[in-house]
Amino acid sequence: MKITVDMSLCESHGQCVFAAPEVFSFDEDDHLVHDAEPDDALRAKVVDAVAVCPVRAIGIEG
Amino acid sequence: MHGSRIVIVGASLAGLRAAEALRAAGHRGHLTLVGAENRPPYDRPPLSKEFLTGERTPESICLGPTAHLGLTERYGHPAVHLDTAGREVHLDDGSVLAYDGLVIATGAGPRPWAGPLPATGVHTMRTLEDARALKEALTGARRHLLVAGAGFIGCEVASAARGLGHDVTLVSGEPLPLSGATGDEAAGFLTRLHHDAGVEILTRSTVTAVHGRTRVTGVTVDNATDITTETALLALGARPHTDWLAGSGLRLERGLLTDEYTRALDAHGRPRPDIVAAGDITRFPHPHAPGPISLGHWSNAVEQARCAAHNLLHPRRPTPYRPVASFWSTQYGVRFRAVGLPRYADHAELRELDHEKRRLEVAYYRRGHLVGALTAGRAARVTAYRSELARSLAGIAPLPASS
Ligand SMILES: Cc1cc2nc3c(=O)[nH]c(=O)nc-3n(C[C@H](O)[C@H](O)[C@H](O)COP(=O)(O)OP(=O)(O)OC[C@H]3O[C@@H](n4cnc5c(N)ncnc54)[C@H](O)[C@@H]3O)c2cc1C
Ligand code: SF4
Numbered sequence A: 001m002k003i004t005v006d007m008s009l010c011e012s013h014g015q016c017v018f019a020a021p022e023v024f025s026f027d028e029d030d031h032l033v034h035d036a037e038p039d040d041a042l043r044a045k046v047v048d049a050v051a052v053c054p055v056r057a058i059g060i061e062g
Numbered sequence B: 001m002h003g004s005r006i007v008i009v010g011a012s013l014a015g016l017r018a019a020e021a022l023r024a025a026g027h028r029g030h031l032t033l034v035g036a037e038n039r040p041p042y043d044r045p046p047l048s049k050e051f052l053t054g055e056r057t058p059e060s061i062c063l064g065p066t067a068h069l070g071l072t073e074r075y076g077h078p079a080v081h082l083d084t085a086g087r088e089v090h091l092d093d094g095s096v097l098a099y100d101g102l103v104i105a106t107g108a109g110p111r112p113w114a115g116p117l118p119a120t121g122v123h124t125m126r127t128l129e130d131a132r133a134l135k136e137a138l139t140g141a142r143r144h145l146l147v148a149g150a151g152f153i154g155c156e157v158a159s160a161a162r163g164l165g166h167d168v169t170l171v172s173g174e175p176l177p178l179s180g181a182t183g184d185e186a187a188g189f190l191t192r193l194h195h196d197a198g199v200e201i202l203t204r205s206t207v208t209a210v211h212g213r214t215r216v217t218g219v220t221v222d223n224a225t226d227i228t229t230e231t232a233l234l235a236l237g238a239r240p241h242t243d244w245l246a247g248s249g250l251r252l253e254r255g256l257l258t259d260e261y262t263r264a265l266d267a268h269g270r271p272r273p274d275i276v277a278a279g280d281i282t283r284f285p286h287p288h289a290p291g292p293i294s295l296g297h298w299s300n301a302v303e304q305a306r307c308a309a310h311n312l313l314h315p316r317r318p319t320p321y322r323p324v325a326s327f328w329s330t331q332y333g334v335r336f337r338a339v340g341l342p343r344y345a346d347h348a349e350l351r352e353l354d355h356e357k358r359r360l361e362v363a364y365y366r367r368g369h370l371v372g373a374l375t376a377g378r379a380a381r382v383t384a385y386r387s388e389l390a391r392s393l394a395g396i397a398p399l400p401a402s403s
Helices: A015-019 A040-052 B013-024 B128-137 B152-163 B179-196 B298-313 B379-394
Strands: A002-005 A024-026 A032-034 A058-061 B006-009 B031-035 B072-075 B079-083 B088-091 B096-098 B101-104 B108-110 B144-148 B167-171 B200-202 B207-211 B218-221 B225-228 B231-234 B238-240 B263-265 B271-277 B326-331 B334-340 B347-354 B359-366 B369-376
Touching: A002 A032, A015 A024, A015 A032, A015 A040, A015 B379, A024 B379, A040 A058, A040 B298, B006 B013, B013 B031, B013 B101, B013 B298, B101 B298, B128 B231, B144 B152, B152 B167, B152 B179, B152 B326, B179 B200, B179 B326, B179 B334, B179 B347, B179 B359, B179 B369, B271 B298, B298 B326, B334 B379, B369 B379
Parallel strands: B006 B031, B006 B101, B031 B072, B101 B271, B144 B167, B144 B231, B167 B200
Antiparallel strands: A002 A058, A024 A032, B079 B088, B088 B096, B108 B238, B207 B218, B218 B225, B263 B271, B326 B334, B334 B369, B347 B359, B359 B369
16 A cells, blocks of 8 residues: 655644554654555554545555 | 435534545435535634635635535535424425434534624634635734634634734733643743734733724723724634524533433433434533533544444444544644643643743643643654553443443
8 A cells, every 4th residue: 555645735733643653653853754655454544544634635545 | 224314414524524434334325414604514723824824725625525425415504403303404494304313513603792793893713704704804904903712713813913914912811821721831831922923912801892883993801991903803712503403302501412422412311323413512421521521623523523423323333432632723833732631630740841942742630640731843742642541541441332
């Protein structure tokens, strides 16, 4: 599974970090970092992350 | 319930997310979304922030699309009556919608002003129309804005108006703006942000009269001090939209009361399996609070709507709703993030306070247990608090789901 985060939209709300901590996290400057090709076993959590992002910055490809 | 008729009343964040969740969970039957506003659902948080400053447009705050959901959309027609015995929702145009399952998501509106008001120049902030009107008033020459009420919305509008170069007076009924919701430490940090930006703050004060006939000319504070102003925002808190539920037999107490499984309670306190509720209209029990709470936050509307949709479709195996609340606010470019229930703490611990770097970290406790945290410029820290709160909630057994 491939995911994208539109960093021009992302406001570091962190809802995705709550939903899928294995995939999303923050660096020391509050910038979001993510695993672009997480394991398929995490799909349900990533789908949750997509739904809770207030700016809909996260996309799933395949 | 899968092949049946479901009606959702309230076409905003909670209503739309409930519709999405119902479809995702396999509801193939009729699904009707009823909304009082004459437009598809849109997002409110930007209204008091980026929309006022011009960084976001009406198009960019649309919550849709809805086309793929196969909805019957009835916008511009508020529900005026609910018949729970006959399972019917009545709309203002006389139409009647029969349902097998109902989702109540009519949210909240601004707490109204009791006294007389001038015809123009006095604003509230809840809808796109409200935000448009205030934006127009704040376009052009430098003027004075008086903000009555220093909750999050009042504070955000003060910040936006300063950003646009206007003079702002913020009237707070509390010892410090937001001290009730966040405690003295966080409120002190926030007050200093407003102060440094040049906002005049009146604390422990209440606007007692608004003057002007055709246009607002000023206000009186505490029945004593007159302040001249050209524009006023009344941000006095929220009032849940429960009027249409009067006479429905559902339990209304500063909101619509639900059980721990998002089901509306009847007058005897019994949950109705065919009626669930989500978003700002609800008050519900939470293990970290002494009584029923209403959250009024974006992520609550989203998560509660999903839980409510599940519980409506699966009345025999409902999921308890016990969220780790999560809220954000942006003022003067500083991002505040809160998790849990700081309001219900009996003790706050200041972990970091750095005005220069504009960083703040406060942890909140109730009877010695963590119940919340608030940070500014420290997004990474919030995650750890959130996990701890989730663990603590998981350790408390839910109430039995008997109906
Ligand atoms: C200006 C502003 C800024 C905010 N900023 C933040 C923020 O930064 N962070 C955050 O977490 N939260 C924020 N919030 C809160 C967040 O927007 C709300 O929690 C969220 O909108 C709640 O969604 P809801 O669907 O429950 O209710 P609402 O959004 O209030 O929607 C309810 C809908 O139901 C409709 N309705 C009412 N009565 C009827 C009826 N009888 N029949 C049919 N329809 C009816 C209303 O017209 C409305 O469209 C903000 C809110 C506002 C107003
Ligand atoms: S939830 Fe959305 S806005 Fe928030 S950090 Fe994740 S991607 Fe960014």
